[in-house]
Amino acid sequence: MLDKITNKVTGIIEEKAMVNFFKDFTAHPFKIRFQDNEYMIGEGEPTFVVDFKKPIPLSALTESTSIALGEAYMDGNLVIEGDLFTALTHFLGQMEKFSTTGGVLNKLMNNPLTKKKQAEEVQSHYDIGNDFYKLWLDETMSYSCGYFSSERDTLYHAQVNKVDRILDKLYLKEGMTLLDVGCGWGFLLIEAAKKYGVKGMGITLSHEQHDKFKERIAENHLEDLLDVELMDYRDLPKTGKIFDRIVSVGMVEHVGRDNYKLYVDSLNEVLKPGGLFLLHYISGMREKAGDAWMSKYIFPGGMLPTLREMISLFTDNGLHTLDVENLRMHYCKTLLCWADNFHKHLPEIEKMFDQRFIRMWDLYLNSCAAGFYTSEMDLHQILAVKGNNNELPITRWY
Secondary structure: OHHHHHHHHHHHHHHHHHHHHHOOOOOOOEEEEOOOOEEEEOOOOOOOEEEEOOOOOHHHHHHEHHHHHHHHHHOOOEEEEOOHHHHHHHHHOOHHHOOEOHHHHHHHHOOOOOHHHHHHHHHHHHOOOHHHHHHHOOOOOOOOOOOOOOOOOOHHHHHHHHHHHHHHHOOOOOOOEEEEEOOOOOHHHHHHHHHHOOEEEEEEOOHHHHHHHHHHHHHOOOOOOEEEEEOOHHHHHHHOOOEEEEEEEOOHHHOOHHHHHHHHHHHHHOEEEEEEEEEEEEEEOOOOOOOHHHHHHOOOOOOOOEHHHHHHHHHHOOEEEEEEEEOHHHHHHHHHHHHHHHHHOHHHHHOOOOHHHHHHHHHHHHHHHHHHHOOOEEEEEEEEEEOOOOOOOOOOOO
16 A cells, blocks of 8 residues: 555656646646646647656656657557657757756767778668668668658659769769768669769668669669678778769768768778769768767767868868758658658558557657758758869759
């Protein structure tokens, strides 16, 4: 009897503490629900309900708000009534009110930036299985921001548009050599070979991507033009190869802040004088550690470079910036398309993974979409030339 009373009192105390914690998140009205009580946060008609099946200790919320809420959602102890994306835009739009202690960040972020460790981190995400990714990606198997040239564009069209736009920016000519750093499943290089007759090489740390890209090269009879290697970017200078063009899409986010210079140095070393380099990446507004929940569960070791960091490193390497484009809302839309596809294929996904994984992935896709929507993240494409090249058009030719 005494235990029951103690547990009830503890639960009430935790409830009150949680309500006080969430009273700061008043940008939009919403409700918090516990088993016996409901509380209104903000003023007006609530846009969603956060239903806690069990309270989260205040100590967990203050140690890492992101991890505490993320794990509660993964475990089914936090349920959103209403649209998940809407709820996440509410909270991520007030990220400055989240708390993360230095101890948590140090544990998650201070990973060794060795080749072995970074390969493990990349493979933990990208080697989940090609069968899983093909369920919710489009036919191109592109796992990066699309480009929606009109409201009518499907996800497939947006990915084709994105690749066409990148290849146009690279100002390719037949017979040129093109390096794709972090080539994924290879669609960009396949298109470059077919449309421009370039000779391309892709590198990746993912075994699943490498093997599938090999298959696609053979299927398209492009063995004379394309190749793919399991290779760390740091090993590129050892190959002795020099490329007319380099592209890197969604890869530098895995490098780690201490290795940004090494990354740019390594790519610059294998780029021909006068050659073009296009960097497509998710960028942060400030130089800071990544989100704790995302680092723990989705992208271990992941970190977002700022635009100024990359521009500065380019300048130090004699890379002249020709163009910068922000595709932030294109990535928001891409992620919402992925989330929609993910839900459409839940019956197949449920045969592959348990509910905790499914809730985790659902949270990941929607929270990233919300992050772009609220400007917590940007998507930048930087086009640069090594040294001087007066043969390039003097207008935005693309």
